[in-house]
Amino acid sequence: MFITLFSFTLIGLINEFNAFQSITSIVKESVYEEDFVFHSNSYIYDEDGEIISDVYSNENRIYVPYNDIPQMFLYAMIATEDRNFFSHKGFDMAGITRALFINAEKQGIEQGGSTITQQLVKNIYLSNERSYNRKLTEVLYAYHLENLFSKEDILEFYANTIYFQNGVYGIEAASRFYFSKSAKQLSVSELAFLAAIPNNPTLYNPMISPENTHRRKEWILTKMFEMNYLTEEQFKTAKSEKIALTPTKKVDRFPDYITYIHFELEQLVGEQDGFNTEIALATTTEEKSVLLEKRRLRVDQLLKSGIHIYTGFQSEKQNQVIQTIKKHLPENDIQGVAVMINHYTHEIVAITGGKDFNKFDFHRGFQAYRQPGSSIKPLLVFAPYFAETNSPINKSISAAPFCKDSYCPQNYGGSVYGNVRIDVALKHSYNTAAVRMLDEITVEKGFSYLEKFNFAKTVDEDYRLPAALGGLTFGVSPLELTKAYTTFANDGIFQDARGIQKVVDQNGKLLYQWEDKPKQVWSSEVNEKMLNLLTKVVTEGTGRKANFTSSYIGGKTGTTNEFFDLWFVGLTENYTTGVWVGQDQPQSLASINSRSPHLLIWRDIMKE
Template sequence: MRTYVGYITIFLLVPVLILFIFLSYQEWSLAQSPYHVLDERIPIESIELAQNSYMKAANGKVISEISTGGKRTYLKLEDIPLFLENLFIVTEDQKFYDHAGVDLSGISRALLINSQNKTIEQGGSTITQQLARNVYLSHDRTYNRKLSELIYAYQIERKKSKPEIMELYLNAIYFSNGAYGIEAASQYYFSKPTGELSKAELAFLAAIPNNPENYNPLKHFDATKKRQERLLKQMVAEGDLGQAEYEKLIKSTIKLDLSTPVDLYPDYVTYVHQELKNLVASSEGLDKSLQSPDVAIRKQAEAELDIKVEKLLNSGVTIHTALDTKLQTQSKTAVQSKIGVNDIEGALVVIQHHTHELVSLIGGKDYKKNSFNRAYQGYRQPGSAIKPLLDYAPYLEETDADINQLVSGASYCSNSYCPKNYSGDSYGMVTLRTAFAQSYNTPAIRIFEKTGVETSFKYLDAFDFKKVSKKDHHTSSAIGGFEYGMSPLELTNAYTSFNDGNYQPARAIIKVTDQEGKVLYKWKDRSKEIWNKSTVAKMRQLLHETTLSGTARKAYFPTDYVGGKTGTTNDVKDMWFVGLTANYTTGVWIGRDKPSNLQSIYSHTPHVLIWKDISQTAE
């Protein structure tokens, strides 16, 4: 009873409101135009509905649907069946194309129909009012909200054409279960686009928005079906549907075929979200503020960045990535099978070093989306894997030495720092190629000192290792003794410089486009030369011989080129292998999240075998 009294009250208030506006017009005119006041208080130039965004792999396959709170895919009116448009007009707002946002006769009709059915079948609101409610207002059943709805509807009618309003309405209304708009509903309930739905299916979906809870097909299928039949009967009564077709439609079987959101390859997708923030920050000039020592400036920049990224992801963009889905699947399998069921973890990075594209990334053995991603968030000591970048390449670059040059492999001790070779043995004079392939420590320290600490780090600084600082500028860094270390992604990135001497950070994101295909964001990285051709040739020879006769013999397989370097930290807490083939640079790390000894698996060289599996697949 209270509901009907409320409708009658609204019915009586509407003409009062109109009369009030009319009588006040002259007073408003003396001060400001009423339209000016409305435009100032209720600016409606563009109505932007949050939409799903999509992330795609290199082959064009959707790997992640991105939505913040609900699913929506926007459709143009010309792509929506006319039958559905007519159905909503007949059942919700028969004078849609005649009124200016409010229909007094519609309110009267709603009162009559609701009283006859003893339930709320129609709310009396026009399609424009419903749009206003869905976009700007709450769904509270209060008089204040209803009056606000009338004003917003009037303003929308002033600013938008009828086809525009209908298009927005069919994309805005809620179809229960997180589906907003007809296309999201079609995809969710029937796993096909709106254009492929039958009239019976369209009418079934049209039954939901009137009361998304009561007509939720997953909970109240029969109630939804009965309402579908009532809607179709209304179309018959209005002459928009023939009796024979009506009989056929209500007898049509409605079979739901629910779809689940696409959310694949969590390791890679999680990283892409982080890279997207970096891309937007770089493109929008926020980098400097985000790195400011001033906390207030930094927090303001972070808040601004979050708003920009959220707005972008709500606009229906497509994030095109370099992901190789086949390689990603193989990478996950290799990490899981070679490590086994235990508390040992692994991370893997594969970069196409000709294009500088990040084609595969594994953040953990059984990685869960948005959890700690070891591939780019895990910073660990690199062990001997740092030697090519900090010791050998800088030495060759500075001296142009021959790789057959002799260097002492004897014991080393300076200022109480007395590192040993891994075997514990002391060697005599050895060639650079032997010292490198066998990963002797003392020769590496000696050539590091000959080059000079600062000169050596000048080369390393070119790779932008995030946590390498002045505190690391000491002798022990020559064999991996860093304060924090580096991530697998950073180290693998740096090794790509041994392809041709140039460095450019690898990117997962190729471009971000809007719904029309316009490029909104794209990396504008420039390659920089680190090593000259002579140094590159020598380093590639050293890396290659390590796989032939050195510590990474298990990595070798017949192909155009194979080369790499192992790395093991003190007490075997970390195991690394980073290497190159003709087209790819791949890095593998194995360890525990809480560092501890890995001696039990060391002889099995899982890091090297994982690398080999992936490199063979990639090539």
């Protein structure tokens, strides 16, 4: 009987040992170094290096390496959470035994006896369930972690993952959230104050129960002193120090510009990582959708890794543009946007999405495609005409009635003209002259110049004479049109304007940067003629209300049929700006056309 009982017991022990070995193997196979790459906040900066947007969703975390974590904070956590941290192998048998006796006495799970490593395991892999099964799993994971990482690594992970209430994770984000400064700038007392929160974030929430936080802070300082982490003088100084919270809110300003930057970031990543090429070559809607989702996930991954996005944004100009549009468009149902580009740096310094714009709403600045009206003439007709014919600006051109293949355009108000000079035809925006000029050089030749501006929605059906007056299938966006006009400011050379200067990682390593190459669209001689003509539009023609004293000023108006859209795009010595006014569901703006809000908006923006 004894031999039989012993045999069964031995078999049971072997099975238990095999089961333990199996669990250990599963734990080893379940732990990866990639699990310890944590989300971190990303930031968007203006041209002066000021943060204009903290980018994070649910977890406010600023990941910092071990050497940037204040030593006194680590001492505070070790003194109160895990005194034997540097000597154990992931679990503390004395602590576990003590917890078992207390739990037996209380007839429940009252204490866990968890080490810092076990707490890290719980944060990464396990739930907050209180059970012995979970505790055993926790111990196994902790033991394996201690073999995989150094003690310093584990402290780094722990300090960056613990929860400080109010959506804040990690010591650096907590320091900036509660004290508006880096953790390296905190005093011993302030560090102990923060160290009090993770033990029970709800109970020790300093925004609601600061007295609880202060009480635990005092206890933490005492434990640090007992462990000889503080001298008597440091201890007394820390206990007597008054704690003053200076909480900060998430920085998220200028929704118009930030929304655009998120869009441009996706385009930049797509361009550099090859997604855009694959999307363009996709043959089915399903294939394209899959690629678009992959690109979006890649950008999301980058933003969670803690990148820094530097832009050419100028807050003063953005604010001025927003206020100017509101001033000249008080009507609730009429929208207006403006895009401002520094045509020397090729940077978008301001862009609006519409009045009272909310982040990630439909952005009229780059997502609204509207008929450009006569504002397309300098790009599609006049500059190409000069380039192809080498004509002088005073050449005579017929503005008489014109018909071809049943297409018979009319001048504004049905007016009829005879022969006029080319500069007169542009400054007064004679339609019949423009259509006749495009017909002379051919539609295909005119579009060969327009193609260089990368308009996203020009299609084969647009290659017809009505395009000379802005008659396009889908139209253009205010951003696209403004970008194209920067060519006049750059001696006939086009270079795509961007908002993003560069994207770097947390260590300052360059990740992404636009590699746009300038394209010669027309010659310097042609460009000089166009600058002359655009000036006359403002000083003598349809754009007179936009005029003011400047070393250079020029531009072109655009009005679509039935006054659905009002445009003005022009430039001064430093900036090119485009303004669009209209309604989201196109309706006539005849009631406000006489006061020319698009011209007044442009003038007031550029005068500043």
